[in-house]
Amino acid sequence: MIATRLRQRRATTAPVQGTPSRPKVVVVGAGFAGLAAVEELAKFTADVTLVDRHNFATFQPLLYQVATAGLNPGDVAFPIRTVIRSMARTKFEQGELASVDAERKFIVLEDGRTLDYDYLILGVGATANYFGIAGAREYSHAIYTLDEALDVRNHLFRQFEQAVAHGVRDGALTFVVVGGGATGVELAGAIAELAHKALYTDYTSLNPDDVKVILIEQQSRLLEAFHEELSEYARRELRTRGVTVLLEETVEALEPGVILLHSGREIQNGLVLWAAGVAVPAVVGRLGLPTGRGGRLMVGGDLRVIGSEHIFAVGDTALASDLSGNPLPQLAQPAIQGGRHAALQICALAKGETTYPFRYRDKGTMATIGRRAAVAEVGHGIRLSGTPAWLAWLGLHVVTLLGSRNKASVMINWTWHYISWGKGPRVILGG
Template sequence: MVKTVDQDQSTQSQSGDLRQGSRPRVVVVGAGFAGLAAIEVLRDAPVELVVVDRHNFTTFQPLLYQVATAGLNAGDVAYPLRTVLRRARHAHFIQGTLAEVDAKRRFIGLEDGRIVDYDYLILGIGASASFFGIPGAEERSHTIYTLDAAVDVRNHIFQRFEYAASHGVHDGVLTFVVVGGGATGVELAGAIAELAHRALYTDFTMLGPDDVKVVLIEQRGRLLEAFHEDLSEYARRELRARGVTVLLNETVESVEEGLIVLKSGREIRNGLVLWAAGIAVPPVVSKLGLPTGRGGRIMVGSDLRVVGSDRIFAVGDVALSTNRDGAPLPQLAQPALQGGEHAARQILALLAGSETEPFRYRDKGIMATIGRRAAVAELAGGVRLHGTPAWVSWLLLHVAFLLGSRNKASVLMNWSWHYLSWGKGPRVILGG
């Protein structure tokens, strides 16, 4: 199944003898929302399922900001992939990082030299941060697209508090700048503002509320541009009520050590810059030899097969799929979930000798939380919620989508504890 071979030789002849019987092999690369949706469809199908991911767990990305701000523990949002596959008789997990795709000979190569051959391939390798070529942004700011990154951000936040408690507040050490006014940026800014006040209330009583500043920078004229204007304005008001300074129509010129410079000429000294301004495809995509379009995303046909490839599907953030109007689908959880499921079903159709069907995205709505009892939701059919109803809906939806009963119970317990014991919670620096 997995082997290092001379790539001048036939991949299938070298690895075919390692297959389980004569079942066709479907390889799923990436176990995010798209990959998990595909796995669910293929779990009991008459195929040999191989899942490849650089981690041996899947991460519930929408709640990473809560890990970064100590609302949840890292284990609450991670679930073992081998447990996901445990009920499937003909499934394997391979921990590794994608390095190449050979569409002609039908194999993928991993960074460590291993190869995995396939009959059908689903690429759902997610996305990374986009820094738009801004000087210093990548080197001097932090993102939360992985579990390790979220824990790292949490460490940095509390390191700043500990430094200020020991050495005093100067040079913006307790100024936290969030770049990007989309859902991730709004959720981060609101959570940091609330965390700061909880920490000051219980752990850092030598510091005052005026010592901590949270600044949210958005280059457009309003926050949460994907939402209705009324909900965007509600989010702005709620953030300001929590002490967040919201700067609209501002663009970052450069990120320097302890200083962020805006194109307006404004300079903000800070202790930490958090980047939530946009996402890009992983760098490896440009090396795969597959056709790419806008934003470097892999071009796919109506059935989500990669253009020019009969046996490769691309789904989720990495795929340039479109809606009925021809506009690119947003790089969000719902398009990934629906795309992963669709790709898996098309593979089963092809194996059964049937034609594929075009992908039809169903917009089920979007949500974002701002803080305690404050959220916004825009649901299918034009239903708009804000405040406590939206917040409760957000909580219930996210718990429902978590994998594993233990994770669901742990998240519910943590959220209930934080709600009932406002101001208390674990605020430790991990990893030295």
């Protein structure tokens, strides 16, 4: 208790001299964190420029459903200009962050444009961590962007079409997911559901027994962040859906069409999905700002980057901690709450007030496995699995989606998916 109070006091800092009452704020990244910051700043007198490399915000938690033809790409993307339409002092610039001049307070975009700031909020999200495993980057797919999700969808359906045309060769219908966390479990469950349902309806000449979905996890259980009971439930449910779960297996290397495991096992495959680890985008390491575990930007209690009075880091990009000093998970809730907090600190500083520390409120964690199967931990030791967890998962995702059109579209798609046993957009785009 005393230690906590001390930590809080240390994180509280004096007002920054010379802060204008109407500061210029640049927010880089229109993800959960950046958008939460912008929404909060819009309530206050600040001139805000939001920057993102895309002109839309991506709802990452449902990307895997785009990849497995459950949802359309437009369901999980929302135009940024629509988000900020009602925010009078907020503008958007599409561009990719290249560098930050912390001394002179401006950022440089890849095309050479510069943007001055009084305060900068960095929330550029995360990307895959390949841990230096040979061939992992080249011969696997990760799903962090809409393009990547569509790439996976194209690849999956090309495998089916090729199998119809030329027969099932060299494990062409073996789909391997690496990483048994929430993303890996969701992907494995969705691919298994898609593969088996699609074969029965659309690819009737293929034998369902030729499809294999393998989930590889190096720990002794899936969903390490959840209670053991829920891990076991997830494993059982995946098995029922035809997924082979390999625990305590480590990936040694990837070669074209083959994944090599530490145990000596080699798996010929048609697709490897990488859900094994999270890193930050390469640009973060080039900003000249202090980084810690996973390359994340080191921040103080108020979420300012260590050593920078005017730069905040939020969401997956930041190495923020809870009050016990444990790093916060790279999930939507810490990003949303962190984004809001950074905005509130800028408001406080502009009013000549002191900053105060970020307190993360854990609202629980969920993961879905497939139709009527999910797990959820919702605080106070309450654990759910099966249909109640699945309904909670569906409800939460619809509520969190941006835009009424997207919410309605996702609900219609899910209902259709449920009734029709998954006849989604099974199309190969781009030839």
